[in-house]
Amino acid sequence: AIQRYIEDELSEFMxxxxxxxxxxxEFTMNGDEVxxxxxxxxxxxxxx
Numbered sequence: 001a002i003q004r005y006i007e008d009e010l011s012e013f014m015x016x017x018x019x020x021x022x023x024x025x026e027f028t029m030n031g032d033e034v035x036x037x038x039x040x041x042x043x044x045x046x047x048x
Contacts, residue, residue, distance in 0.1 A: 006034055 006027060013025070013036050024039040 002034075009034055009036060 010025065010027075017038075026037045026039050028035050028037065
């Protein structure tokens with residue numbers, strides 16, 4: 001059920017942000033909420 005919910009949220013997110021879809025999307029659980037975080041594609045360069 002959780003996977004289905006995440007897929008639905010992800011679809012909505014992609015539709016709303018189709019012009020600026022990030023390379024990578026991370027998601028975390030915040031209580032009962034799934035929070036989607038857009039990760040820039042050059043995040044690995046920043047981390048070093």
